Amino acid sequence: MKVLVAGYKHETNTFALDKADWSAFEKGEAFPAPVRGQQMLETMAAVAMPATGFLHYARSKGWSIIPSLWCGAVPSSYVTEDAFERICDEICKDVKAGGFDAVYLDLHGAGVAENEDDTEGELIGRVRQLVGENMPIVVSLDLHANVTERMLRSADGMVSFRTYPHVDYVETGELAAELLSRRIAHGRRETVVWKRLPFLIPLNSQNTTTGPARRIYERLRALDTEHGTMSSFCMAFPAADFAECAPMIWSVGESASTVVEELASLAGEPAQWRLEILCADDAVQEAMARAAESNAPVVIADTQDNPGAGGTASTTGMLHALLNARAGERFPHRVTLGVMYDARFAAAAVQAGVGATFRASLGHATELWDGPTDPPVTAEFTVRAVSDGRVTFKGPKMTGFVAGLGPSACVETGGVLVVVASGKIGAQDRELFRFVGVHPEQMKIIVVKSSNHFRADFVPLVENEQTDVVIAKARGAAAADPGDLPWRKLPDSIRRRP
Numbered sequence: 001m002k003v004l005v006a007g008y009k010h011e012t013n014t015f016a017l018d019k020a021d022w023s024a025f026e027k028g029e030a031f032p033a034p035v036r037g038q039q040m041l042e043t044m045a046a047v048a049m050p051a052t053g054f055l056h057y058a059r060s061k062g063w064s065i066i067p068s069l070w071c072g073a074v075p076s077s078y079v080t081e082d083a084f085e086r087i088c089d090e091i092c093k094d095v096k097a098g099g100f101d102a103v104y105l106d107l108h109g110a111g112v113a114e115n116e117d118d119t120e121g122e123l124i125g126r127v128r129q130l131v132g133e134n135m136p137i138v139v140s141l142d143l144h145a146n147v148t149e150r151m152l153r154s155a156d157g158m159v160s161f162r163t164y165p166h167v168d169y170v171e172t173g174e175l176a177a178e179l180l181s182r183r184i185a186h187g188r189r190e191t192v193v194w195k196r197l198p199f200l201i202p203l204n205s206q207n208t209t210t211g212p213a214r215r216i217y218e219r220l221r222a223l224d225t226e227h228g229t230m231s232s233f234c235m236a237f238p239a240a241d242f243a244e245c246a247p248m249i250w251s252v253g254e255s256a257s258t259v260v261e262e263l264a265s266l267a268g269e270p271a272q273w274r275l276e277i278l279c280a281d282d283a284v285q286e287a288m289a290r291a292a293e294s295n296a297p298v299v300i301a302d303t304q305d306n307p308g309a310g311g312t313a314s315t316t317g318m319l320h321a322l323l324n325a326r327a328g329e330r331f332p333h334r335v336t337l338g339v340m341y342d343a344r345f346a347a348a349a350v351q352a353g354v355g356a357t358f359r360a361s362l363g364h365a366t367e368l369w370d371g372p373t374d375p376p377v378t379a380e381f382t383v384r385a386v387s388d389g390r391v392t393f394k395g396p397k398m399t400g401f402v403a404g405l406g407p408s409a410c411v412e413t414g415g416v417l418v419v420v421a422s423g424k425i426g427a428q429d430r431e432l433f434r435f436v437g438v439h440p441e442q443m444k445i446i447v448v449k450s451s452n453h454f455r456a457d458f459v460p461l462v463e464n465e466q467t468d469v470v471i472a473k474a475r476g477a478a479a480a481d482p483g484d485l486p487w488r489k490l491p492d493s494i495r496r497r498p
Contacts, residue, residue, distance in 0.1 A: 001184070002064045002099065005040070006091045007051055007106035008123060009072030011144060013239040013310025014112055015485050016077040016477045017366055022086055024073040029403065029423050030308065031072030036090075040067040047401050050140040051106040053173025061181070068094040070106065074424050075310045084113035088123055095130045102136040102180055103127055106173065109145020109160070110237040117242035117489075121150035128154045136183045140176040142166070143206075144237040147248035149194075156189045157182070157252050160232040162217050164208045165428070165456035167396045179230060179252065193257045194250035195264045199495040200238040200482040201247055202275040203451045204303055204471050209459070212272040220263060229253035233263060238482035239310060246494045270498035276471070277303075277480055280321040283472035284445075288327055290470075291444040296463045298444065302337075303451040304476030308426035311449065313341035316363035317374040317474025318447050319418065327445060328415025336438050337447040338419030339405075339427050346420045349409035350386045357382045362411075362420065366477070369486045373475040381411040381418075385437035389421055395429040395457030403432075410436035428453035451478065 009031055010020055025034055035043045044052045051070060058065055069090040073079075095103070105127070111119035120139075127137060136156045141147065143161040151158065157179035161172050182190060208214050213235070220231050231251035238245065249267065251259040278286060287298045300318065307313040319337055322328065328335045345362050352358050361376035389405030406422030417438050425432065427448035430440045440446055440461060448454040455469070462468035471480070479485050483497040490496070 001101045002066055003058060003102045003104055004066040004068055004094060004100040005051060005054065005104050006068035007070035008087050008111070009108040010079050010111040011075040011108050011142065011237055011309070012078060012110060012112035013075060013478060014077060014241040015239055015369060015479065016310035017312065018076045019078050019080050020073040020076045020083060021080045022083040024076065025071045025083060028072060029074045030425050034069065034071035036069050037067050040070050041065065048169045048399050049106065050169050050173035050176065053170035054104055054106070054140070054177045057174045057177035066100045075308055077310065079111055079113040079119060081113060081115040084116060084119055088126060091123065092126055092130060095127055103131060104176060104180065105137065105139045107139055107141055109141035109147060109234065110240055112240050112242060118148045118150055118244065121148045121154065124151055124154040136180055138176050138180045138183065140172050141234065143234055145234045146236050146240050146245045147234050147250070148244045152192060152194055152250060158232065159230055160234050162208070162220065164206050164213070165397050165453045167456050169398065175230065190252050191254060191256050192250060192252050193260045194248060195260050197247040197264070197268055198493060199270050199498045201235045201273045201498060202238065202481055203309060204277065204480055205273045205275050206235045207452050207455060209455060210465065216263065216266050219266060223259045223262060227253060227255035227259055229256055229259050231259050231263065233267060239479060239485065241487055241489045243489055243491055245490055273498035275481060277473045278470060280317045280472050280474040281324065283470045284321045284325045284327055287445050287470050288325060288330060290468055291331060294463050294468060296468065297440060297446050297461050298468045298470065299454065299458050299462060300445065300447045300470045300472050301451060301454060302447055302449045302474055303471055303480050304474055304478050305449050306426055306451040306478045307341065307424045307449065308453060309451055309478035311476045311478035312364065312366055313339065313424045313449050314364040315373045315474065315476045316377050318472060319363065319377050319416070320374055321474065322416050322447065323377070323414045326414070331444040332415045333417065334442065334444040335415065336417040336419065336433060336443050339425055339432050339449060340418055340420045341424045342420055343406065343422035346407045346409055346422045349381070349383050349411055349420065350407045352383050354383050354386060362418065368475070368477060379413045381413050383409055384412050384417065385410040387436050389423060391431050391435045393429040394431050397428050397453060397456040408436060410438055426450045426453055428457065430457050
């Protein structure tokens with residue numbers, strides 16, 4: 001069997017500021033740069049992506065792969081019409097060429113373009129129109145996909161991640177390949193049943209290592225084993241303003257209806273998803289108190305400036321809070337924050353050189369829907385380390401991925417070590433501190449620009465995940481509470497808060 005493989009990854013925060021044009025996909029930053037043909041096969045062999053798992057499974061079955069385009073861009077506001085049409089045109093050109101028996105699409109599921117609210121549904125629909133109703137199409141999705149009915153009707157089978165932090169990229173690709181095997185064996189599309197939850201779930205409530213999400217996914221796996229189904233629960237990305245932004249549960253197989261009803265009953269109680277969060281100053285005070293008692297680091301999530309959810313990674317609310325509380329004086333050289341995105345500042349630090357002290361402004365104030373973010377931090381900064389920004393991930397999420405962050409530095413002000421880069425990336429791997437000489441294991445307080453992905457590599461450092469991980473609400477474009485956002489297209493039938 002010959003399978004055409006293509007990929008398109010973008011998580012769109014329609015309330016964010018910067019759009020994703022084609023150059024954003026070319027940079028990749030949190031993803032590999034665009035790859036085509038043989039280069040795709042080589043890249044996916046070296047990283048951990050869903051396509052990687054699909055290719056592993058395909059080889060074990062003796063399938064031949066017809067590689068098309070695979071691309072991804074760091075989360076942001078809308079994908080430009082030009083970029084989206086370019087991606088669709090390149091993939092559809094290969095589809096039109098034919099010579100394959102099935103299609104696998106490695107998608108995110110929460111993409112919104114200037115000209116299309118449901119980019120994944122549109123892409124799957126275009127492919128379906130070209131290949132006809134009988135050719136199998138299977139899809140893998142991110143756990144934060146905003147799954148639409150068009151996506152479910154157009155594909156033969158879809159499956160999503162089951163972990164957040166996402167550490168099951170490869171396994172999800174293998175499940176997609178298993179779905180294709182099932183589709184071939186049945187000779188027809190299996191039964192697919194779905195149900196949407198009528199409320200939004202905050203990102204910080206979606207952690208699958210604890211709480212309600214853990215229990216629900218454990219039960220999902222057990223139900224699949226019991227009924228021979230393949231089920232998914234996408235908790236959705238609650239910052240995409242369109243009509244079908246909401247959690248979705250679906251299942252593939254003869255007993256799909258039974259499985260979906262039980263999962264919907266487990267997940268559908270709103271109170272279990274309600275968010276607990278502290279303002280920036282209170283978060284720092286809480287962390288300092290705990291750090292004074294603990295032999296291990298305390299981690300603060302600067303969740304609203306998470307670039308993995310559309311944040312700019314350049315806001316300064318948490319840095320102001322650390323300096324105002326004199327956290328760096330209380331724990332000299334053992335308080336750190338990263339990864340700040342400020343290419344101008346990073347270039348100046350690199351030019352100044354290790355050991356140099358210079359006065360500058362770090363970070364950017366941006367205008368949000370309800371006012372500006374905090375002003376830049378203007379201070380004396382001492383350069384502690386510099387780097388070309390090439391970082392290889394060693395943690396459990398995206399192991400082996402090589403990030404190209406450009407000129408980067410570790411600078412110190414007020415005893416706080418700040419990691420500054422020329423590229424935008426969420427703090428999801430300890431190497432994003434180590435590459436400029438900051439060793440997380442030696443810190444007392446670590447502030448990460450991340451909502452939840454940091455947990456995969458940073459929670460093993462703390463003594464108690466319940467007390468030593470603090471969620472902070474400093475101003476930023478990645479709203480922790482979807483009820484704070486100025487929704488226009490989301491129907492009233494979907495509650496903004498659980």
